[in-house]
Amino acid sequence: MQLFRYFKNFIKFVKFGGITNIEVTQRNGYESLIGLKIVITGGTSGIGLTLAKRFIEEGATVLIIGRSEQKLKEAQAKIDSPNLLTYLWDLNDYNQYNNHLQNIFHKLSTIDVFINNAGILTNKNDQLEDWNEIFNVNLKSMYFNILWICNNLLGKGKCVKVINISSMSEAIFEVDPYNISKSGISSMVKGFAKEFAVKGLIINAIAPGIVATKMTNLELQTNAYRESNPSKRITIPEEIAEFILFISSSSCYYLQGQTIFIDGGESIR
Numbered sequence: 146m147q148l149f150r151y152f153k154n155f156i157k158f159v160k161f162g163g164i165t166n167i168e169v170t171q172r173n174g175y176e177s178l179i180g181l182k183i184v185i186t187g188g189t190s191g192i193g194l195t196l197a198k199r200f201i202e203e204g205a206t207v208l209i210i211g212r213s214e215q216k217l218k219e220a221q222a223k224i225d226s227p228n229l230l231t232y233l234w235d236l237n238d239y240n241q242y243n244n245h246l247q248n249i250f251h252k253l254s255t256i257d258v259f260i261n262n263a264g265i266l267t268n269k270n271d272q273l274e275d276w277n278e279i280f281n282v283n284l285k286s287m288y289f290n291i292l293w294i295c296n297n298l299l300g301k302g303k304c305v306k307v308i309n310i311s312s313m314s315e316a317i318f319e320v321d322p323y324n325i326s327k328s329g330i331s332s333m334v335k336g337f338a339k340e341f342a343v344k345g346l347i348i349n350a351i352a353p354g355i356v357a358t359k360m361t362n363l364e365l366q367t368n369a370y371r372e373s374n375p376s377k378r379i380t381i382p383e384e385i386a387e388f389i390l391f392i393s394s395s396s397c398y399y400l401q402g403q404t405i406f407i408d409g410g411e412s413i414r
Contacts (some may be wrong), residue, residue: 155382177395179204182253184287186236187263189216192310192356194223195382196260199390201228208253210234210263236263236286237278246293258393259294262289266323276322283326284333291337291348299344306393309334309350313408316352327352331404338402349400351389354408355379380407 183200187193188209197207197220206228212235213216222232228251234245265282267275268370287309298305315327334350340350356379385407391397406412 149333153414167212175203175347175390175394175396176363178390178393181205181257181393182255183207183260183393184249184253184256185260185262186210186290188231189213189220192353192382193260193262194220194386195386196262196389197229198224199383199386200393201226203390206230206253208232208249210236210249212236223387237281237401239281239286239289242286242289243293246290246297248331250297256298256305258306258308259290260308260389261290264310264312264327268354279322280326283323284329287330291333291346295337295341295344295346299341299346302345304347305354307337307346307348308392309348311350311352311404313352313354313406313412315404316414317408335402342401347398347401349402350391350404351385352404352406352408353380353385354406354411356382356385 162316178200181200181204182347183205184199185193185196185207186209188207189211193209197209197323200207201224208230209217209220211220212233214233217231217233232245232252233248236337237322263282263286267279291307291309294305294307309330311330312323312327314321314324314332315329318328330350334348337346337348388405388407392400
């Protein structure tokens with residue numbers, strides 16, 4: 146058995162150039178998350194689905210937003226909890242955003258944490274409609290979601306946490322609509338924090354490195370090795386989710402207006 150394991154690792158080394166395994170320790174017992182109402186855009190797969198699962202495990206009620214009714218049903222089947230709600234909304238279509246957010250608010254009765262996780266990555270960069278779609282989902286939807294929260298939920302002692310999922314790509318300067326859309330998130334976060342923190346908004350962003358998800362077309366296959374990363378690996382949704390649970394809890398109220406890179410140091414230039 147041990148010889149077989151060595152042989153498998155040798156094959157991985159030849160194929161990938163190295164071997165790195167990831168083990169994520171989940172902290173259980175975030176009592177302050179019990180009963181919270183959480184909204185997650187792009188919640189049918191990857192980081193969003195993992196977040197929904199973890200928040201529910203900690204006692205929260207979660208509403209995930211997705212643009213595919215079939216994928217919403219699949220997510221509901223995977224998590225299989227009465228504390229998971231779904232909402233069909235393609236964030237590329239923002240004409241009725243006010244009505245959508247009002248509907249979401251009424252489904253939950255309140256919102257404690259709003260996670261702007263939806264994002265798209267495409268190789269089609271040379272057409273105006275492609276740029277519009279990328280900016281609509283990756284940046285514009287975040288802005289108007291946050292603005293709606295600031296105008297409708299803050300005040301009278303109500304505190305709302307907003308967490309935006311950015312990318313290490315925001316620190317990599319290229320003529321690419323994805324990178325450019327992500328680079329706007331840090332500026333937006335600081336602007337909203339500066340203006341609305343006094344009214345009860347707590348807003349930050351997470352900038353993950355390369356994550357093993359369907360969007361990146363990466364499968365972990367028990368080997369997370371990545372040569373170009375200083376830590377020599379990629380990451381997984383569970384690792385990102387654990388940090389987001391922490392900053393969503395009552396253990397973290399003083400973090401404000403920041404973008405935290407969780408990328409093994411790959412964005413360092």
